[in-house]
Amino acid sequence: MIPPAFxxxxxxxxxxxxxxxxxxxxxxxxxxxxxxxxxxxxLRLAFPELVxxxxxxxxxxxxxxxxxxxxxxxxxxxxxVMHDPLVRRHAGLLxxxxxxxxxxxxxxxxxxxGSLAHADPAGDLPAVVLTLDAELVxxxxxxxxxxxxxxxxxxxxxxxxxxxxxxxxxxxPKADGWGFHYEKFHRVAQxxxxxxxxxxxxxxxxxxxxxxxxxxxxxxxxxxxxxAEQALAGAGDPDAVARAAESAAEGTRPSQDPSGxxxxxxxxxxxxxxxxxxxxxGMG
Amino acid sequence: xxxxKVNVDGTTYEDEVEPRLLLAHxxxxxxxxxxxxxxxxxxxxxxxxxDLDGATVKSCSVLAVQADGSEVTTVQGLxxxxxxxxxxxxxxxxxxxxxxxxxxxxxxxxRDLLRENPQPTSxxxxxxxxxxxxxxxxxxxxxxxxxxxSGQEAPAVAEEVTA
Numbered sequence: 426m427i428p429p430a431f432x433x434x435x436x437x438x439x440x441x442x443x444x445x446x447x448x449x450x451x452x453x454x455x456x457x458x459x460x461x462x463x464x465x466x467x468l469r470l471a472f473p474e475l476v477x478x479x480x481x482x483x484x485x486x487x488x489x490x491x492x493x494x495x496x497x498x499x500x501x502x503x504x505x506v507m508h509d510p511l512v513r514r515h516a517g518l519l520x521x522x523x524x525x526x527x528x529x530x531x532x533x534x535x536x537x538x539g540s541l542a543h544a545d546p547a548g549d550l551p552a553v554v555l556t557l558d559a560e561l562v563x564x565x566x567x568x569x570x571x572x573x574x575x576x577x578x579x580x581x582x583x584x585x586x587x588x589x590x591x592x593x594x595x596x597x598p599k600a601d602g603w604g605f606h607y608e609k610f611h612r613v614a615q616x617x618x619x620x621x622x623x624x625x626x627x628x629x630x631x632x633x634x635x636x637x638x639x640x641x642x643x644x645x646x647x648x649x650x651x652x653a654e655q656a657l658a659g660a661g662d663p664d665a666v667a668r669a670a671e672s673a674a675e676g677t678r679p680s681q682d683p684s685g686x687x688x689x690x691x692x693x694x695x696x697x698x699x700x701x702x703x704x705x706x707g708m709g
Numbered sequence: 710x711x712x713x714k715v716n717v718d719g720t721t722y723e724d725e726v727e728p729r730l731l732l733a734h735x736x737x738x739x740x741x742x743x744x745x746x747x748x749x750x751x752x753x754x755x756x757x758x759x760d761l762d763g764a765t766v767k768s769c770s771v772l773a774v775q776a777d778g779s780e781v782t783t784v785q786g787l788x789x790x791x792x793x794x795x796x797x798x799x800x801x802x803x804x805x806x807x808x809x810x811x812x813x814x815x816x817x818x819x820r821d822l823l824r825e826n827p828q829p830t831s832x833x834x835x836x837x838x839x840x841x842x843x844x845x846x847x848x849x850x851x852x853x854x855x856x857x858x859s860g861q862e863a864p865a866v867a868e869e870v871t872a
Binding site for chain 2: 426427431433460464478504527614
């Protein structure tokens with residue numbers, strides 16, 4: 426299908442982009458790689474008056490090392506994220522999950538910042554940055570602000586970003602030495618996960634000292650399986666992990682859709698949490 | 710209208726286009742390059758895959774204005790002086806197409822893989838082609854054609870499904 430008509434600007438800097446967004450009010454959409462926005466436009470599920478194409482702003486691209494954290498430009502493509510040596514070394518969970526996003530052609534265009542700002546709870550990367558305790562940096566007319574991932578996702582396809590704010594960076598604390606795994610269940614290769622689970626595990630003497638578990642598609646936002654995280658602390662064998670994973674769906678509100686009922690999703694969350702944590706902990 | 714300048718298959722074009730015009734429609738309807746088909750409206754099928762500045766994209770998911778200043782290669786730009794590339798020959802010789810609708814996208818996606826990984830395994834080929842659907846279910850021969858194009862013999866069927 427053919428998208429609805431819109432005006433188009435291609436700012437050359439973040440400041441210019443923010444000005445364009447501020448001038449346009451609520452009727453503007455940011456275009457990065459376009460792999461979420463263009464399907465929405467084609468299906469006429471979005472009708473922006475103005476599309477602000479940030480795709481040619483070089484300062485938004487790339488990964489840099491800032492000591493205890495990596496700073497990933499919002500416009501860095503999935504392809505570049507998953508191949509980046511710094512990401513692979515210090516944020517392996519992000520590299521591994523990004524490898525499972527869509528397919529190679531989509532990963533050439535789609536961006537980390539775009540998929541986070543799109544905030545689809547069925548997306549893979551929102552739950553992953555939540556698990557990594559990442560921070561998101563946005564620039565608006567009044568300057569920059571840093572938003573913890575825990576506060577960034579508000580509701581289905583909604584974030585705390587104001588209409589005139591642009592997501593510019595994702596700060597990912599280094600998780601050196603932590604085991605990780607992203608496990609998702611989907612019915613065909615490129616489909617959204619029915620449920621996805623991101624696990625990050627710090628081990629100590631064969632036991633799980635600390636575990637973080639993030640859930641994709643278990644509610645209107647990505648979630649942390651807090652009860653399972655607490656229960657996993659101290660687990661020293663697969664049976665203990667399996668028992669802890671039984672609480673993975675506590676506090677979640679998964680949706681009902683043709684891919685599954687809330688009960689089925691809760692079941693998947695428990696099973697996938699067990700698998701993801703066992704693999705992350707090297708017990709699989 | 711927005712002014713764009715795009716090099717497609719070695720020819721530079723300048724046009725005024727509506728910002729909403731998809732690259733796939735620009736190639737087909739404005740430039741007449743109908744070798745790139747459109748299969749779906751959901752970014753799933755990969756039939757419209759082209760190369761944009763050295764990497765594959767689904768041309769139904771890129772605006773023509775986003776390709777301004779870029780180089781696009783379609784399946785029609787691969788043959789030189791009427792000579793098919795090894796990959797195109799392999800698709801022909803290994804019967805890697807039935808109806809042929811997915812073939813341009815398959816060839817562009819396989820070409821992208823072989824640039825990064827000149828000797829892929831069957832498993833790697835399947836991973837690389839996961840964004841391209843063949844509804845004739847000709848995947849076995851497509852994988853064999855890509856293996857052949859990389860100078861490898863196709864393994865027995867039983868070995869193919871594993872890494």
